[in-house]
Amino acid sequence: MKVTVIGSGNLGKSIISGLASSELFDPKNIMVADASPENLEIIKEQAGVSVTSNNVEAIKDSKWIILCIQPRILEIVLDEIKEHLRDDQILISTVTGVTTDEINEFxxxxxxxxxxxxxxxxxxxxxxxxxxxxNDDEDVEFVRKMFGTIGKAIIIEQRLMKPATVLGASGTAFFLRFLRALTQGGVQMGFHPHEAQEIVAQVAIGAASLIEDGTQAEVEVDNVTTPQGCTIEGLNAMEHNGMSSSVIKGVMAAYDKISNINGQ
Ligand SMILES: NC(=O)c1ccc[n+]([C@@H]2O[C@H](COP(=O)([O-])OP(=O)(O)OC[C@H]3O[C@@H](n4cnc5c(N)ncnc54)[C@H](OP(=O)(O)O)[C@@H]3O)[C@@H](O)[C@H]2O)c1
Structure with missing residues (x-):
């Protein structure tokens, strides 16, 4: 089975590397097309895949066609390939904010x-x-497996794509800002910034691992919160200053904003 990835920029490269090192596709069955010769050279070297600058040539033999191009390029690429597609070929779009129905118009x-x-x-x-x-289609489950090669992947209803963008994409920035604040606290207590950041990053990875099996976060909070100790002192000071409320308001502000943007 063959797969074509159109666009080998930031995201395309990660997906291609994930697929090439997985058992789903042999690297020789991964074809990559890009307008940038530099990106093609890098990914050919890194992942041992076939490359071309011709999008039409690239899609010829593949069942799966993954689009990893910027939204402004999407229409151009769809116009270019649409006459050459067979009906059994499946398009996978990573393009932010463009619905399946909008792509199906092309x-x-x-x-x-x-x-x-x-x-x-x-x-x-x-x-x-x-x-x-x-979502019950078995091809959707196969795509979930493909994206499982670059982390965790779940199938959701399309109506949840905007909330998913806030939690899953903006969420990265929310966490990093919180980690920066913790780091600043660490510096104020005496750590060098790089030490404080290293500590905070590992603590975050460790904290996330504690709830990976579905354990409620508050159970693990209780585990580290000695009565009358320093953790509860710190947590309560943060809550008196509106930490949880501020985070929820931030999430909902991001959701209000994305809800007013067209598409899903
Ligand atoms: N980066 C992420 O983590 C992330 C997360 C979620 C969703 N997305 C979505 O994924 C898509 C790709 O994002 P990205 O960050 O990977 O973009 P990117 O780094 O700009 O990569 C896009 C690649 O497509 C190439 N390209 C431009 N025009 C083309 C054409 N006509 N035919 C074939 N290739 C062409 C670009 O070449 P040139 O540089 O020469 O123009 C570039 O190498 C976007 O729609 C974005 O919304 C990205």
Whole structure:
């Protein structure tokens, strides 16, 4: 089975590397097309895949066609390939904010599946969301497996893509801002900034690992909160200053904003 990736920029490179090192595709069955010769050279070297600058040539033999191009390029690429697509070829779009129905306006006879990873794809640690008009389709599950090669991937209803963008994509920035604040606290207590950041990053990874099996976060908070100790002192001071409320308001402000943008 063959796959074509159109666009080998920031995201495309991560996906190609994930697929090439997985058992889903042999690297020789991965074809990559890009307008940038430099990007093609890098990915050919890194992942041992075939490359071309010709999008039409690239899609010829593949069942799966993953679009990793900027939204402003999407229409150009769809116009370019639509006459050359067979009906059994499946388009997977990573393009932010463009619905499956909008893509189907260009390619009415092809199945379209959306995938939304986040920037941690580059570390193979993405939280990715997959959706289609019919999520029960076995091809949707296969796409989930594809994006499972760059982190965790779940199938969601398309109506949840905007909330997923806030939690899964903006969420990265929310966490990093919180980590920066913790780091600043560490510096004030005497650590050098690079030491404080290293500590805070590992603590965050460790904290996340404690709830990975579904354990409620508050159970682990209780585990570290000695009565009358320093943790509860710190937590309560943060809550008196509106930490939880501020985070929830931030999430909802981001959601209000994205809800007013067209598409899903
Ligand atoms: N980065 C992420 O983590 C992330 C997360 C979620 C969703 N997304 C979505 O993924 C898509 C790609 O993002 P990205 O950050 O990977 O973009 P990017 O780094 O700009 O990569 C896009 C690549 O496509 C190439 N390209 C431009 N025109 C082309 C054409 N006509 N045919 C074939 N290739 C062409 C570009 O070449 P040139 O540089 O020469 O123009 C570039 O190498 C976007 O729609 C974005 O919304 C990205």
């Amino acid at each position: 390619v009415p006879n092809n199945k379209v599946i959306r995938a939304m990873p986040n920037t941690a794809a580059i570390q193979q640690q993405s939280m990715s969301f997959i959706c289609a008009n019919n």
